[in-house]
Amino acid sequence: VADGVEARAEDLARVETADNGALLRSHRRGVMPRVAHNLRYFADRLLALAHPDFETRGHTNHVTWDPAGPAVLITPWNAPLMLATWKIAPALAAGSTVVLKPAEWTPLTASLFADITHGAGLPPGVFNLVQGYGDEVGAALVADADVRRVSFTGSVPTARRIATAAAAHLTPCSFELGGKSPLLVFADADLELAADLAVEQYDNAGQVCLAATRILVEESVRDAFLGHFLDRVTKVTQGDPRDEATGIGPTIHPRHVERVDGFVRRALAAGATPVIGGGRNTGLGGNYYLPTLLTGVAQDSEIVQEEVFGPVLTLQTFPDGDEEEAVRLANGTRFGLAATLVTGDRDRAERITARLVAGTVWVNCFFVRDLSAPFGGSRQSGVGREGGDWSFDFYCDLKNTVTAPGKWEARHG
Structure with missing residues (x-):
């Protein structure tokens, strides 16, 4: 998928500038390369994801990250594709399927990205795109009982509505909300x-x-x-x-x-x-x-x-x-x-x-960001953290398997 983004980077940059008015040179030089980097980073991070086994009275504790299940991702219009892949990449790497609902004001690069995932060979149903308005499409998605995770970037009032709908099924939510820094x-x-x-x-x-x-x-x-x-x-x-x-x-x-x-x-x-x-x-x-x-x-x-x-x-x-x-x-x-x-x-x-x-x-600096660092807000700026292993902690169910000491029966043939 990252290769496909790089191959179509110029198309993506021009479409996103036409869609949201951000600088074309920024999309060319920074944003679209970051989109590809998001995908590669979390693929690599998955391979390094591990917790050392530890002992409890001779018993072995082994921690694993199991896919949580379908994740609904609702993304904003100010950096549409970059912020979408900031969520898509760790969710897919975690083994969870994705339903993306982009902002209605900036739908275009999300549709191009869906084409890229198809061309890359993602199996049907792994990455799904639903366009529409939040009050209609978004509301239906976050209230669905089959959804296992909801990640939203946007306003505080919308987050409150999402949290209320998700609470009916105790669906965990991650919110990156407003700022007044x-x-x-x-x-x-x-x-x-x-x-x-x-x-x-x-x-x-x-x-x-x-x-x-x-x-x-x-x-x-x-x-x-x-x-x-x-x-x-x-x-x-x-x-x-x-x-x-x-x-x-x-x-x-x-x-x-x-x-x-x-x-x-x-x-x-x-x-x-x-x-x-x-x-x-x-x-x-x-x-x-x-x-x-x-x-x-x-x-x-x-x-x-x-x-x-x-x-x-x-x-x-x-x-x-x-x-x-x-x-x-x-x-x-x-x-x-x-x-x-x-x-x-x-x-x-x-x-x-x-x-x-x-x-x-x-x-003495600004906007220096690393994907390995935790990102999120305090107070009404959000709930939870994204980035590094924190993303996998959200899109996975952590499991601890405790095994008693003893000899295992040998199996032959």
């Missing part, structure tokens, strides 16, 4: 690096669950940080995602643009100030929304507390040297998916990261 910048940080990382949060027009949309800066370096940030962001080109020069493309859908703009308009009405952006890109029209940075926002405001999922960042400050306040602001939402910290002090980095509520913390 902080980017903490201390006065001892490399401010140019901090500005680079902040501008990187506009990747995929801000439609990234991990995005550090809440920038928290130590008061004394606020203006210096803003200077570096504005110098960089004004050089980023917004335009056609098929153009190599484009840095920020459109958002996914007219309804989503309206949702993003609604958050910003309400924030402005509540007293927020736009440092940049603050509305639609009228020069481009369509689904383009200007990269936006808002100041003058309160910690309990909607724009700080709720996931916008667009190219919208907020800037808050904390008093000089006040790590307690920095952590309070960073942890001050119902989410806990990720956090980014920029500091030149190793001891401070260790102190702060130990107190941050997040499934992933990046120190």
Whole structure:
């Protein structure tokens, strides 16, 4: 299957850009190679999956991972094929069959992937694709008594509905949900690096669950940080995602643009100030929304507390040297998916990261990910972890076989 993805990588990249508006160069250079890597990684990981036998009063304990059974995978629209194979690969490697229900806004690469699995020789019924709306198709799938696992990436309200339906049969669920991640910048940080990382949060027009949309800066370096940030962001080109020069493309859908703009308009009405952006890109029209940075926002405001999922960042400050306040602001939402910290002090980095509520913390970097690492969120950012052996623990039923000591009867013939 991975070979088939690589053979059709250009087709997949172009179709996905047409479907969701993400940058074509990103699909070519990063996303589609990652799709193939997802498949190969979990195939290899399966071969290394083992737990050493251990003894209990002379009895041998032997741990195995048995396929759990049919897995329903419901995937989002912001990175459709990559995030789908992040679930498909370990489920198939575990020996569980798969029913994929992709997001209705981005169905196309899932259908191409189904063709690739067929061409690769997967037996009928091993990988299954069902297109449709969540309220119809998704609801029927997660409530089915024959389903043994449900994995969902998306919003908190939808996860609640899935969990309620799955509870009738005690079907285990894995949820990767929203985020409202902080980017903490201390006065001892490399401010140019901090500005680079902040501008990187506009990747995929801000439609990234991990995005550090809440920038928290130590008061004394606020203006210096803003200077570096504005110098960089004004050089980023917004335009056609098929153009190599484009840095920020459109958002996914007219309804989503309206949702993003609604958050910003309400924030402005509540007293927020736009440092940049603050509305639609009228020069481009369509689904383009200007990269936006808002100041003058309160910690309990909607724009700080709720996931916008667009190219919208907020800037808050904390008093000089006040790590307690920095952590309070960073942890001050119902989410806990990720956090980014920029500091030149190793001891401070260790102190702060130990107190941050997040499934992933990046120190002086962003979006460095390894498939061997656990991925998921705390609080309302999710339930469970994916990646490495954690994926197999979910898509399998673990079994411990205990064998008594003694001689076995020899068999002949």
